Amino acid sequence: MALLFRSSVDSEARWKPQLARLMPELEVRICPEIGDPAEIDYALVWHPEPGLLASLPNLKLILSLGAGVDHILCDPHLPRGVPIVRLVDPYMTDAMSEYIILQVLRLHRQDLDYRTQQEKGIWLELDQKNSAERTVGILGFGALGQDAGRKLQGLGFNVALWGRRQRTVEGLRGYAGRAGLPALLGRSEILVCLLPLTAQTEGILSASTFAMLPKGAALINAARGGHLVEQDLLAALASGRLSAAVLDVFRDEPLPGGQPFWHHPRIVVTPHIAAATHPPTAAPIILDNIRRFEEGRPLLNRVDPAQGY
Numbered sequence: 484m485a486l487l488f489r490s491s492v493d494s495e496a497r498w499k500p501q502l503a504r505l506m507p508e509l510e511v512r513i514c515p516e517i518g519d520p521a522e523i524d525y526a527l528v529w530h531p532e533p534g535l536l537a538s539l540p541n542l543k544l545i546l547s548l549g550a551g552v553d554h555i556l557c558d559p560h561l562p563r564g565v566p567i568v569r570l571v572d573p574y575m576t577d578a579m580s581e582y583i584i585l586q587v588l589r590l591h592r593q594d595l596d597y598r599t600q601q602e603k604g605i606w607l608e609l610d611q612k613n614s615a616e617r618t619v620g621i622l623g624f625g626a627l628g629q630d631a632g633r634k635l636q637g638l639g640f641n642v643a644l645w646g647r648r649q650r651t652v653e654g655l656r657g658y659a660g661r662a663g664l665p666a667l668l669g670r671s672e673i674l675v676c677l678l679p680l681t682a683q684t685e686g687i688l689s690a691s692t693f694a695m696l697p698k699g700a701a702l703i704n705a706a707r708g709g710h711l712v713e714q715d716l717l718a719a720l721a722s723g724r725l726s727a728a729v730l731d732v733f734r735d736e737p738l739p740g741g742q743p744f745w746h747h748p749r750i751v752v753t754p755h756i757a758a759a760t761h762p763p764t765a766a767p768i769i770l771d772n773i774r775r776f777e778e779g780r781p782l783l784n785r786v787d788p789a790q791g792y
């Protein structure tokens with residue numbers, strides 16, 4: 484039984500010992516040392532080169548090294564019929580919620596303004612709302628959106644979530660589909676994006692979306708750079724339609740040196756670190772799906788390529 488490991492950002496040194504400890508019978512091959520491609524049963528990948536997966540004739544299962552799978556589904560040569568599973572790891576979910584809480588509180592408590600005041604030596608108290616007077620809208624009612632939503636609700640915020648399907652989960656208010664979007668946006672003073680990147684969600688953070696938010700709302704994008712129309716964000720900040728943005732993900736990563744986001748006074752940039760994959764907790768989850776496949780049991784967190792997530 485052989486697994487091909489290929490990551491554009493992660494190292495074999497972090498993964499091989501974890502996989503070997505839990506499943507010694509699994510032979511782990513590190514790209515590009517594939518050996519005989521016909522011997523590869525499983526592929527554990529982050530941003531595989533287009534065509535790599537199609538070059539493995541006996542591939543049984545594709546496992547994403549992350550929660551998102553846009554980095555796999557964008558391969559024009561992706562072999563059809565090979566199941567794909569994504570990573571849902573409570574450790575990463577907690578990490579994402581920490582990031583979202585940090586950034587929501589930063590915006591809610593006007594941290595950017597106070598930092599600017601400090602730079603200028605200004606001692607000035609700004610009007611401050613309580614969390615109960617603030618609504619946070621979350622695009623994405625999935626594993627990450629729900630956890631962040633619950634925790635923000637625990638801090639007293641009004642929280643509303645948006646998904647494809649209509650539902651209410653544990654007191655979290657849900658809006659569904661394109662028809663439900665204006666109602667959610669109309670009340671979201673802080674908008675958080677935790678959507679998968681699909682043909683339907685690409686460019687959703689655009690001028691028309693910003694126009695539906697309360698004037699002066701703030702944006703947090705921790706999902707994918709492809710959700711954001713970058714010029715529309717700059718225009719919305721310039722006009723005052725939006726007051727600030729926190730961005731963890733970008734169309735080009737690493738964010739190029741000359742990109743205006745780097746030095747914009749109302750934009751916070753972080754280098755795609757909101758919820759990094761953590762081998763000690765992720766490896767057992769990944770190997771559980773391989774065992775399930777071997778034993779003919781249902782896979783967990785299977786992706787629907789037609790929906791794109």
Ligand code: NDP
Binds near residue numbers: 579622649660792
């Ligand atoms: P899930 O698959 O659990 O949730 C996705 C949610 O998006 C679901 O609620 C789904 O609706 C909703 N959705 C999908 N398409 C649409 C649409 N067209 N309209 C409305 N709602 C839609 O994903 P996760 O919560 O686990 O992860 C979300 C994303 O977060 C990942 O895909 C990844 O891109 C990003 N991410 C970023 C990280 C970082 O470090 N910055 C780390 C981890 C993930 P429904 O519930 O109805 O199906």
Ligand code: OXD
Binds near residue numbers: 548551758760
């Ligand atoms: C993921 C990510 O999708 O880290 O897991 O972006």
